[in-house]
Amino acid sequence: MQCGLLDELEVCEHVQGTCVGEEPGGGGMPKVVTTERSLVVLEDVVKTYRMGETTVTALNHTDLVLDRGEFVVILGPSGSGKTTLLNLIGGIDSPSEGRVVVDGEDISRYGQRELTLFRRRKVGFVFQFFNLIPTLTARENVDFALELTRRHDGHGKLTAADLLAKVGLAERLDHFPYQLSGGEQQRVAVARALAKDPALILGDEPTGNLDFRTGKLVLEALHEVHVASGKTVVIVTHNQPLAAIADRVLHLREGRVSQIEVNAHPLEPEGIEW
């Protein structure tokens, strides 16, 4: 489905080099610049949480465009709205105002059923706490996701074993999650995210619960996927050095994108230290 938004918006060249984004939302006109390579478009998005009397504004008039094949890292202090942003992109949550367009679909007005289908087709998640299904083996956890996609569009070119091999777990196929280390569990989660062959892989602090070495293995797995199959990967993290491997780094502050860095020469995961 072609989204109306794309027709109205001006198509321009992708900006090269490092730039500092203006604070959006203040000028009235949305400063959203999209190209045909745009995968995710947020337009004047507001997300508020109501808690009894008070309302918390987690995202405050945010505009954002993410391109296909980009590796994006989101940085920001605690409470700045990183998780909220990721949840909106992934269709786990819906914005209070504004529009979220992913791969041509405006998901901001989707109901539960449509969101479920959207997540099934387009998004792979990697959680901070792994969230594998404890009663299923590594292979079965991946198979579960594969089955979901197959049920949807019937193609079955991928196998769980291939996917697990990709993340370096060829030897651990029939282990249950509690028999795996945290890093291994997280790599299973990466393989599970890949199973659906999604356009977008989202990770909310995927290394947050891991030590440096295992965290790096997971990062490598994600990076490998990004390089090999050109998938768009968006990672939220607290680790400043991690930003070095990203094509672009978004800085969030008080619910707005305060700064966007473009890395002309992103590093390989091996090259970083934290």
Place this chain on the structure above:
Amino acid sequence: MLLLKTWRDLLARKAQFAGLLLVVALGVSTFVAFQTSYLDLKASVEKANAELEFADFSTAVMSAPMSELDAIRRLRGVYAAEGRLVQDVSLDLTEGAKAKARIVGIPDERRPRVNDLLLESGRWPVAGDDEALLHVKFAQETGARPGDRLTLRMGRERREVRVVGIVASPEYMYAVPEKGSMPSPREFAVLFMREHDAGQLLGKPGAMTDVSVVVDPGANVGRVIDRVEHQLEPYHVVQSTRQADQASSFMLGEEIEQNRVMALFLPAVILAISSSSLLIALSRLVTSQRGEIGLAKALGYTDAQVLGHYLLFSVVIAVLGSLLGFALGDLIARGVAGQYVSMLGVPFLEHHVYPEVVAGAVGVSALACLAAGIAPAWRSSRIPPARAMHADPSAALGDGRVPLLERALSPVLPRSFTFRIPFRNVFRQKRRSFYTIVGISFALVLTVATQSMFDAVDVLLTRLRDVTERWDVQAVYDEPFGADRLAEVRRWNGVRRVQGALVVPAEIRSDRTTQQGAITCMEPSADFHGFEIAQGEQPRQALKGGGIILGNAAADKLGVSVGDTVSVKTPYREERTRLGVAAIANETLGAPVFASLATAKDLTGSGETRYNEMYVDAEPRQARQIKERLNDLKGAVSVVVKSEMIGRFMEMMEFTNFYQGLLLAFGFSMGFVVIYNTLTANVLERTREIATMRTIGESSGRLAVMVTIENLLLGIAAVPLGIWLGMRTADALYAQLSSEAFTLTAVIKPESVAVIVGSVLLVMLVSEVPPIRRIFRLDLAEATKVLE
């Protein structure tokens, strides 16, 4: 701080907490309701017996002059004594039907000092005016009122008496003419008449046939009986009956005993169920809070504080649960006792709050809750902080392999994860599966046990109708007749067959004890009674050989088995007759004893064969007409058509049905709550797992299907276990309940099983709805990020 956490836990698990509270409240209220109504019933009966000076024993004589009473009153140990005429006559009802009327004399000028009457309406009769007091049971059944006239029949003679008052009597609270007979209030009227009028009516002026005695406090009843019998020796003593063996008192005693057993047994079962489901719930709570426990301990809370926290949780449940339960139980007891007492015709209603019940309720529930709370609480306090925080609470236990059964079934199982995940969960989440199976099967226990009581009665009735009672019309006469009358009836229109029997009142003595009752004497070939021989010879041989057949209850009471002998005393002969026990038969009703008509001659000392009962096989259409004709024969006491008898029996079960219905309601509520608690915990325990699957893109519908399949698998395993446990419970209950009056065995009909299984499935589905809805409404973002 931990106090705050206790409070938060309660709030956070409102549904589960409410469920637990209900479980405890139901347990306590059953205990209170059944105990209190039992104690109320007992107190009411005792009050009636005391207020109305119920006789400690009565001695029946053929006929003695009223003047003997003075001598009896002077006997040692006699506190008060009254002599009176007691005799059964026939009462004409409308439409040519008849009832048995028992005429009981009362002193001319005053109220009786023994077996006093409680005047419920009208006035006391005046001697010489043929006035009578009518017992309240018959009055209630027939709508008779003071001012009505009743027509009595003694042989060919008719006499009218006028009802001037309605009374309750301690002797007829259970309106039965004799021990073991079924109450048929519509066909049994007790009329109390002034001594003078009764003497006139029965043609025995100045005579008494019954001496009723209240003994001095502390006197030995047996000795007093001996003295009274000795005093009445010249007038031919028929038998003395102690209060406990008196027809109504005996039945009431059985009823109260049943109540006592039920009041102890059922709450025990219910409390066992509630404390175990409490145990399960608290265990699960602790398991799911390992992380928090570890954290609390890491922060420096002591083991004792953590232990206290979880115990506090159980104490709160115990206290609130028993308060709620007590209020509910007392309310129910009030209703039940009132119903019960009025149904039984006990003229007084006592309702109390019994300190022992209060103490029991509070104590037992506190104990149960603490007992249930202590193990998980202890476990929680022992968890080392590091392990608690790190171990994944939902991690599967096991050896790290796909379950054997699943591997074996793999080729036939559907490949889809919709089936595989539930299947896997059942086997890998062993603790959860165990809890669920135990929970559901416990939920079934009470329902199955109660339902099996209904079924047992149903089976008993069917057995009575189809196996035991093989006749269409039964007629009982108070004077014996010969074979000529059988021949006469045989010629009647619609009569297919007539069999005669002689029922002889008898005292049967074994080495162990003595039983008052009757022996039914019949032709060895007679088949109006269907036997199910448990031990010994077939009935025909047994009777032909001159032996007796004992019902199992009689054999148990006498403590005899086949081959033993008993000695029998009848009112017709001075000497005792020794008879061999030739067979023991399973009898569902009463404690009957059978012998042959040849043996009857020995027992009565009479040379010719006489009968006092007739069993008629009749054309169904003519049964009623035959009944009327049998009624018109001289000396007819009662004539019943079998279908009417079964109907009467069902009437008798009415209250039992009410009582058991109440139990069934308790059982069902209990089951519902327990299943609800179990499933709620089941679903909520895997909040994160389900949320993750949803995030990945699994649809709500499929997740609901998966949860349902898993619960169904567990339910399928639990149902047979629950039914088995329920049947064992019913067996245990029957072992306590079976008595001289009836013998029951636990049975459950397939249709009941079907209904129960259906309800369990329904309850399971309903119980799933709230937690599933909760998970579906859950914020995915939250559920996937929080480490539970």
